[in-house]
Amino acid sequence: MNIPEYTPALIVAIPLIGAFLTPLISRVHDKLRNIFVILVLVINASLVFLLAYDILKNGIQTYIFGARNLSYPIVRILFEVDAMSIFMAIISSIIVLVAVLYSWSFMKNNTGLDKYYTLILLLTAGILGMVMTGDMFNFFVFLEITSIASCALIAFWTSQAESVEAGFKYIVISAMGALFVLFAVAILYGQYDALNIAQLADVMQYTFLDKIALVLLIVALAMKAGLVPMHMWLPDSYGSAPSTISLVLVGATLASLYGVLRVVFTLYGNALSTIANFDVAVNVFIGWFIIALAILSIIVGVIMALIQTDFKRLIAFGAVAEIGYMFLGIGAGLAAAGTAYGNVALQGGIFHIFNDALDVGLLFLVAGAIYYATKERSLNSMGGLARNMKFTTVFFIIGLLAVAGMPPMNGFASKLLIYESTFQLNPILAIVAILCSILLLAMFVKVFYSAFMGPELPKFKKVKEVPKSMLFAMGILATIIVIFGLFPEIILNNIVQPAADALLGYSEYISQVVAGGI
Amino acid sequence: MIYNIPYIAVVGLILLGMYALVFKRNLIKMVIGITLIESGVNMFLITLGYRKESIAPIYTSSPGGIMSLPVPQALTLTSIVIGVAVTALMLSLVIHIYRHYGSLDAKNVRRLKE
Amino acid sequence: MSTRTIAGTIFFSIVFAFFIFIALMMHPFGVLNESEMDDYIIDNTQEETGANNGVTSVVFDYRGFDTLGEATVLFTAVAGVIMLFRRLKND
Amino acid sequence: MTEMSKIVRTITNIAFPLSMIFGFYVIAHGHLTPGGGFQGGAVVASACAMVLVAFGSKWTIGKIKEKRLSVLESLGAIGFIGLALLGLVFGIAFFHNFLVGSDYLFGIIPATGSGLADINTAGVLPLMNFAVGIKVIAGLFVIVLVMAYAATSYKEDKK
Numbered sequence: 001m002n003i004p005e006y007t008p009a010l011i012v013a014i015p016l017i018g019a020f021l022t023p024l025i026s027r028v029h030d031k032l033r034n035i036f037v038i039l040v041l042v043i044n045a046s047l048v049f050l051l052a053y054d055i056l057k058n059g060i061q062t063y064i065f066g067a068r069n070l071s072y073p074i075v076r077i078l079f080e081v082d083a084m085s086i087f088m089a090i091i092s093s094i095i096v097l098v099a100v101l102y103s104w105s106f107m108k109n110n111t112g113l114d115k116y117y118t119l120i121l122l123l124t125a126g127i128l129g130m131v132m133t134g135d136m137f138n139f140f141v142f143l144e145i146t147s148i149a150s151c152a153l154i155a156f157w158t159s160q161a162e163s164v165e166a167g168f169k170y171i172v173i174s175a176m177g178a179l180f181v182l183f184a185v186a187i188l189y190g191q192y193d194a195l196n197i198a199q200l201a202d203v204m205q206y207t208f209l210d211k212i213a214l215v216l217l218i219v220a221l222a223m224k225a226g227l228v229p230m231h232m233w234l235p236d237s238y239g240s241a242p243s244t245i246s247l248v249l250v251g252a253t254l255a256s257l258y259g260v261l262r263v264v265f266t267l268y269g270n271a272l273s274t275i276a277n278f279d280v281a282v283n284v285f286i287g288w289f290i291i292a293l294a295i296l297s298i299i300v301g302v303i304m305a306l307i308q309t310d311f312k313r314l315i316a317f318g319a320v321a322e323i324g325y326m327f328l329g330i331g332a333g334l335a336a337a338g339t340a341y342g343n344v345a346l347q348g349g350i351f352h353i354f355n356d357a358l359d360v361g362l363l364f365l366v367a368g369a370i371y372y373a374t375k376e377r378s379l380n381s382m383g384g385l386a387r388n389m390k391f392t393t394v395f396f397i398i399g400l401l402a403v404a405g406m407p408p409m410n411g412f413a414s415k416l417l418i419y420e421s422t423f424q425l426n427p428i429l430a431i432v433a434i435l436c437s438i439l440l441l442a443m444f445v446k447v448f449y450s451a452f453m454g455p456e457l458p459k460f461k462k463v464k465e466v467p468k469s470m471l472f473a474m475g476i477l478a479t480i481i482v483i484f485g486l487f488p489e490i491i492l493n494n495i496v497q498p499a500a501d502a503l504l505g506y507s508e509y510i511s512q513v514v515a516g517g518i
Numbered sequence: 519m520i521y522n523i524p525y526i527a528v529v530g531l532i533l534l535g536m537y538a539l540v541f542k543r544n545l546i547k548m549v550i551g552i553t554l555i556e557s558g559v560n561m562f563l564i565t566l567g568y569r570k571e572s573i574a575p576i577y578t579s580s581p582g583g584i585m586s587l588p589v590p591q592a593l594t595l596t597s598i599v600i601g602v603a604v605t606a607l608m609l610s611l612v613i614h615i616y617r618h619y620g621s622l623d624a625k626n627v628r629r630l631k632e
Numbered sequence: 633m634s635t636r637t638i639a640g641t642i643f644f645s646i647v648f649a650f651f652i653f654i655a656l657m658m659h660p661f662g663v664l665n666e667s668e669m670d671d672y673i674i675d676n677t678q679e680e681t682g683a684n685n686g687v688t689s690v691v692f693d694y695r696g697f698d699t700l701g702e703a704t705v706l707f708t709a710v711a712g713v714i715m716l717f718r719r720l721k722n723d
Numbered sequence: 724m725t726e727m728s729k730i731v732r733t734i735t736n737i738a739f740p741l742s743m744i745f746g747f748y749v750i751a752h753g754h755l756t757p758g759g760g761f762q763g764g765a766v767v768a769s770a771c772a773m774v775l776v777a778f779g780s781k782w783t784i785g786k787i788k789e790k791r792l793s794v795l796e797s798l799g800a801i802g803f804i805g806l807a808l809l810g811l812v813f814g815i816a817f818f819h820n821f822l823v824g825s826d827y828l829f830g831i832i833p834a835t836g837s838g839l840a841d842i843n844t845a846g847v848l849p850l851m852n853f854a855v856g857i858k859v860i861a862g863l864f865v866i867v868l869v870m871a872y873a874a875t876s877y878k879e880d881k882k
Contacts, residue, residue, distance in 0.1 A: 013804065013807075016704060019704075021801065064816060066820070068815055068816060071672070076694055112715045115715035138698055144705055145705050148712060152712025152715055158716055161619065168615060172539075175556075175608070179552075179555055186563045187654065192666055522660060522661055526655055529655050532651055568661065576684060576685045576687075576755075588674065592687055592698070602709075606713055678836075682832045689754070691759060692848045692852070693846075697818055700804060703855055704800075707796065709866070
């Protein structure tokens with residue numbers, strides 16, 4: 001069945017209208033506001049799934065804002081939604097829906113909740129807009145919405161000094177990153193008088209200024225995605241924000257990662273194959289640059305995680321390592337663009353984006369559950385929680401196995417793809433990746449024993465299980481992880497495969513707008 | 519012939535802002551640094567849209583003649599309001615940091631251990 | 633010279649060279665190499681949007697979605713500031 | 724912030740209405756003369772900030788509650804996105820200017836070239852200008868008000 005062609009616009013408009021209405025509705029009644037927010041997100045998620053079904057069936061969808069058809073010098077903004085962007089939209093909508101379900105009872109005794117839900121809806125609109133837009137300046141505006149909304153949410157518990165400082169550190173780095181992106185967009189506009197990604201990709205001659213713009217864009221967006229040299233904000237903000245916000249922040253970070261992909265694979269698609277300096281093709285050069293940063297962030301993430309005592313900071317460093325795995329897959333896919341194992345690496349990297357978002361998200365929710373039940377954050381003062389928090393322990397085991405990439409869970413499928421393809425590219429990469437994955441497993445098992453096993457601590461006598469809605473939210477994530485762990489081909493063949501082809505097939509992306517036109 | 523003087527001014531503004539951001543330890547000076555870089559990037563965006571001897575692209579009782587480009591001006595309008603929003607948020611966070619730590623010096627605002 | 637100032641100066645000089653290159657390589661001030669999109673807007677802003685002010689027609693009609701994102705940025709900042717200065721009664 | 728001296732307050736009483744009028748003029752003529760929702764809103768917000776500085780935050784918060792301002796801001800935002808959705812409802816596209824050329828309000832298309840200033844032109848633009856203007860006024864004033872009031876109430880808590 002075909003869906004109306006303005007669905008991409010609705011997908012961004014609905015969370016915005018929800019966000020504008022939430023302050024008014026929350027003056028009526030609190031429960032009504034929670035129901036309204038969940039309703040808005042459920043509608044939005046179903047629209048995203050419908051659009052995904054439609055895109056996977058008949059290719060890229062474009063939607064022009066303000067006119068039915070395109071006047072040649074592309075003046076209006078248009079959304080261009082291909083398999084890769086709808087893949088990211090699916091991940092973000094699942095994550096935010098689970099986060100809002102979880103925060104129904106997790107945030108019960110906090111004040112200022114109407115602003116909290118408004119900001120979460122705005123953050124959703126920002127992520128979805130960033131993922132689906134086909135216009136560079138529009139990408140910058142939505143990047144800014146995501147940074148401001150997530151910075152305000154990080155500093156939600158203003159009574160804690162860490163959260164406020166983490167929020168300040170996050171907004172300073174995001175503002176700098178966004179200014180670099182704006183500067184690069186200004187350079188591209190100054191040369192080609194065009195803001196549309198497809199038109200820019202078509203008209204790009206890869207002059208010296210374009211190289212500078214490429215460096216600026218990659219540095220800024222990789223900084224926002226948490227790659228090593230500028231990853232310091234990630235453990236601070238993930239560690240000191242409320243757990244539901246850490247979960248939603250994972251989606252925001254992945255949107256910046258999508259930004260890196262869109263810039264490298266589509267905006268500079270034509271320029272990738274040109275032979276740049278010292279006779280190596282541009283894509284090999286950028287590919288190895290990303291692989292180097294990825295390996296660095298895997299190693300730094302795992303080592304720093306080993307020495308942490310705060311539960312959430314430990315998971316945050318695990319997340320840094322996982323982002324390293326994604327970039328490893330994508331960098332290998334870029335460096336070996338033509339070959340078979342290059343495609344396998346790219347698919348592994350993209351599949352890992354989906355898996356890791358859920359795994360790290362589940363671990364953050366488990367940390368939130370422990371904080372909710374015991375008001376305890378540091379590991380060495382926890383112990384013997386398994387006795388009276390049965391379900392949370394089960395969810396922790398699932399999350400632990402998934403992040404470490406153990407067979408029954410979905411982490412294994414994507415990491416296996418990454419290992420086998422990077423092995424053919426260069427054996428050392430695969431060896432380092434496997435070793436760090438084992439270290440990650442060892443570290444999480446240590447956490448499992450220190451937090452859940454061990455003697456029954458007197459002060460946790462009256463700890464009881466977390467309320468139903470939190471268990472339900474964790475259950476959704478756990479079931480998705482287990483299902484895609486047991487049958488990875490479902491998602492691999494009909495979502496990850498088209499997404500990888502959409503990324504590599506940039507000429508099809510361009511022909512939608514420029515040559516073909518509508 | 520002003521060859522590229524506006525771009526030199528843009529570079530000057532951005533470097534001033536970066537100097538304040540990198541070397542100054544007072545948090546408010548860092549916020550001022552970011553605002554300086556913001557205005558530098560906005561100025562760069564505006565100077566891209568100027569044509570020689572052109573007037574503003576407004577038709578109401580306009581003397582007629584070549585018009586400068588309207589798109590960079592619209593982009594700069596958006597970027598300025600984004601700058602206001604980011605600065606407002608940063609300053610409110612600085613107020614909270616001052617309440618918690620009692621000082622604005624970035625050196626001893628280091629509760630988060632590395 | 634503490635390591636911070638050394639690292640700062642190195643970072644500073646790289647960025648300085650970076651931006652000087654851009655300033656010199658960019659098209660000279662006032663002489664545009666491409667202006668097709670903006671000429672289209674200047675020519676038919678009055679027929680298509682009915683506004684005499686070219687900039688407002690770009691802000692609200694041609695690139696209206698940017699301004700919606702823009703209004704959302706302002707709305708987010710206001711919601712963030714109000715949330716940061718709320719009364720923490722029972723927190 | 725405590726209030727300022729008598730002279731400043733009387734000058735504010737005189738200057739406030741004038742700058743309000745100028746601000747709303749800039750908002751209303753957004754599609755004719757340079758200006759628009761954001762610029763006019765900023766002018767009016769600065770006038771309100773002048774009142775806040777002159778009369779102190781306690782008096783101002785007594786006069787206008789912060790809750791009411793954020794409701795006004797939400798209304799402005801909903802008005803703006805509602806106008807955009809109306810374009811979709813009329814079946815063309817999300818941000819379609821459906822009033823241009825129609826014989827309703829603001830429907831006239833000015834003559835090409837340097838047309839005379841006629842406020843009844845530019846379709847949806849004046850309405851959008853107005854909605855964004857309200858939103859910017861309420862938004863900026865709430866930010867200034869909340870920051871000023873938080874500073875004073877913090878001093879009382881410390882005492």
